[in-house]
Amino acid sequence: MKEIFNINGKNKKIELRPDSTLLEALRDNGFTEVKNGCEEGQCGACLVLVDDVSVNSCQILAMSVKDQTIVTSKGLGDQHKPSIIQEAYVDAGAVQCGFCTPGFVISTYSLLKKNPNPTEEEIKSALDGNLCRCTGYIKIIDAVKLAAKRMNGGEDNEK
C-alpha cells in the first residue's frame, strides 16, 4: 500500500505494508541513513525523531506514526549543509565505520535540545542506548561536547 508520510520536512508517498516497522518503511523507501543494527531496540542505529522525540524506528509500526513528523540524520543536515552536530562528530574523530553515527547524531540532537550544557555524566547516560564498537565512545563524548560548545557560540579552537 502507499501512504503519505512527512519525512525530513517533506510529504512523501511511501510504499509499505500495514505491519512494516518504521525502520523497514524508511529503508525500503530510500532513507537508508537509518540503519538496521539489531531490530531489537538495543543498538540505536535506527534512531529517528518522531515529532522531535528520538525513537528506535525498529520498535514501532510505521502506520502508528503516520500523522507525525519524522526526521532522520540526513534531515538534520547533509554534506551540502551539515548540522553542527554532524560536523562536530567528524572534527572530534568520532566517526570510524560510521554505521552507528546517524543514530548517535539523533541522540545527540535530543540531548542538546533538552540540555544545551550537559556534563560528561549526562552525556554518557544520554548515549546509553546507542552501541558503537569502533570508537570506544571517547571521541563520541568529545563530539557531543564540541557540538554543545559550538551551538552555544563558544570559542572553537578545534577547527
Place this chain on the structure above:
Amino acid sequence: MKNNFKTVNHSVRKIDGLGLATGEELFTDDYDIRDCAVIKLMPSPYAYAEITDIDESEALKMEGVIDVLSYKNVERIMHTTAGQSYPEPAPYDCAIFDNTVRFVGDKVLAVIAEDEKTALKAIKKIKVKYNILEPALDYEKSEDRETSRVHTEKDAIQIIPIKFQPEKNIASEVNAVVGDVEKGYKESDEVMEDTFYTQYAHHCMMEPSSTKGYIDGRGRLVLITSTQVPFHTRRIVSHATKIPVSKIRVIKPRIGGGFGNKQEALLEPIVAFAVWKHRIPIKLILKRDEVFVFSRTRHPFRIKYKVGFNKNGEIKAIHLDALQNTGAFGTHALTVVSCVGSKILPLLNKIPNMLFTGKAVYTNLPAGGAYRGYGATQGYFAYTQMIDVICEKCGIDQAEYYKKWHIKTGETSEIFKALGEGKPGHIFKIDSCELTQCIDKGAEAIDWKSKKAKYSFKNKKNKNERYIKGIGMGCFMQGSSVPYIDMASVYIKMNDDGSFNLNLGATDLGTGSDTVLSQIAAEVLETSINNILVISSDTDVTPFDVGAYASSTTYLSGLAVKDCAEKIKKIIKKHAAKKLAVKEEDIDLFEGNAFIKGSKDSCSYGEICTSAMHIDEMEQIQATSSRVSKSSPPPFSAHFAEIVIDTLTGNIKVEKYVTATDCGVCINPKLAEGQVEGALVNGLSYALIEDYSFSKKGNMMNNGFGKYKIYTAADLPEIITIMAENSYENTGPYGAKSVAEVCINGPIPVIANAFYNATGKRLHKAPFKPEYILEILGE
C-alpha cells in the same frame, strides 16, 4: 626527531566522515538494486546431525519462492572460508551446503524468495529429516576416544603440509622450540605452572554480515559485500562455485566494522551461487541473532604456562601451551594459535629457552575466526599474570621488570623465525621500540608506585571493607603485517587539474585507512589531501591487496602508496624540468606547483598534467607499485588499570585505565587514538561482561544485544590515552607501524593483576562476572 610533515602526522578529517555522519555514504544493504530477491538460511536445530532427507516440495509451490538450495542441488566443493593468501593455512573443511550440520545454527539449506516474509514462511514448510549424532561440546575432551569426530568426511583436506588430523578432532597443530626448556627449568631457582581459560565472544560489528549480488550488462557477477578481503573473496568464491575469476567482480562499499569477523568469505559463495544460477539480483543480510551464531567468533582457549626463573626474576625457560576450541570449522585455526606464541613470546626476548605448543581442536559449537588481537589477546591472560607472579615472588616492581627485560631497538627474537604462519617465520630486528617511555608515562599518569603500595592486600588493615581497590599493569605487543606473505599494491594517475586518483586494493573497514593512505600520498606529492581521490577495494578497478587484517594496512599498503607516489613525483619533475627548461635536479615541488630551485619561476600541477596529456608528451602521468612486507614491526603498549571490587556483589568496576602506546609516527593522531580507544573498550567489555552461554545441547542462549551485553558509553571508566613521542619506524611509511590490534590485549590480564593487588588472589577464567568473583573471594 623533529618531523616537518605537512599532511602526515596531522589529524585531518576522515574523508568519508561527513557522508557517514549524515548517512549519505552507502553500506551494502543501502545500495538500491531493484527487485532484489532475498536468501534466508535455515539454521540447524542440532549441534551435530546428518541430514537424511529434505522435502522442499511444499515450499517450492509457494508464490514468490524462487528456489531452495541445499547439498542436493549445489555441487560439493571443499574450501575454507578463511580470507587468507593462497595457499591458505586453514583446512578445506566446508562446502557451500553439506549433508552434515555441525553446530546449532549451521546452515541446513537456503531459501531464495522474492521477499523476506515469503522466505521465512517457506522455511517453515520444508521438512528435514536428521540422523542426530552425539555432539562434541567440551573442547578439552575433543581428542578423547569417546568423543565424536566432527569431520569424518573423506574430502576434507589441508592444502599445505601442516598437521591436519580430523581423525583426532585436531584441525591444526603447531610447535616451536628455542633452546631447551628442560635444561632451563633445571637451572632455575623455581618452576611454576598455571592454567587459564578465555571465553567465546563476538566482534559485534554494528553492521551485520551482508552480501548483495547481481549480473551486470555483460553477464558478469557483481558482488557488493561487507568484506575485509575483497580479493581473497573473489578467489574463494571462484573456487567454491566454479565461476571463473574473470566473471566475478567484488566491490567493497563502506563497511560497518569488521574486527576480523569479515575476514571470511562466508556469505559470498552462497549468494554467488544463487545469483549465477538464477541470473537475478539476490541479497543475504544476516539478522543479529544469526550474526552471533553463524558468523565467526573469538576462539575460546585454554592456556597453560610452565616457567622457570631465578630469585632475581630472570626467566630461564618458558613453555606456553595453547589449546584452541576452533568450533565446527578450522578457519583461522592454525594462525590464531600460532599468534599466541608469535605475538607474545618476543616481548621478553632474552629468555634463552622457549617452547610453544599449540593445538586447535574441533567441537560442535560456533566456529571461531579472526578477531582483533588474534590469539594474542587470549595468550596474554596467562603470560601477563605470569610476569606479575614472578615480580611479586621476587619483590620486583612490575614496571621496572618490564623495562629491564622487554625487547629493545636493534634486538630480535628467535621466535620471529621459529614461528610463522604455517611455515617458518622471518627474522628481523626491532627498528623502533618506545615501550620504556610508554611504561614511564603510563605509570606517572596513574601514580603507579604509590597506589600499588597503598592498595596492596598486604597492607590492608581493615579486612572487612566492602569496597576494595587494586591496581595492575602489563605490557603488550602485536605485529604489523605478516612478513613475506602479505602484499599490497597501488595505482596512481594524475588528472589535468593536478588532482590524483589513488586506486588501492587496501580495504577500509571503518578504520580510516582511505584517509590515512591519502595522507601519505598527499605528503609525497606535495599537495593537499583534497587533491587525492581514493577508490579502494574493487577487484575490477584496483590492484591487489591482501585486505584489512594482521594490522597491515597503514604499514604495508602505506609503503606501497609511498612508493607509488614517489614514482609519480619523479615523472612530474621530469615534465616540469622540460617545461621550465632546467634539469630535473633543479626542480622543487611545493603545494601543487613545480618551482625552479631558488627562484619564483614555476608551473602548476594542473599545467604540467594538461600539457603532458594534451600538448607535449601526450601521455598519462601514472604509476603502479606493489610491496611485500619484509618485517612485522610490533607496536607496543603499556597498560595500567585501577579497579574497585564490591566484595558483597562481586562486581568489578574499572575506575581508571591508562594506555601508553608506541605505534611509530601516527599518520593521523586522532584516528590512531580512536584505534587505541576502540580496542581498549572492546577489551574491557570482553574482560568483564561478554560471554556465550550455551544450553546443554550446544545452543547459544544469548544471541542478541538484549542478553549479550556490550559496553556502552555509560560503562566507561576514566580513560587516558597516551601516544609515545619520538618513535620512528624506519621500515614503515613516514615512520609508521600498526596500531589497530595491540590494545585489545590489555584489559583481561591487567584487571586480573589489579584483582591480585587488591585481594592476593588470581583469576583464571574470563570474563570476570560477579558470580565468578564471589566464588574466588569465597575460596
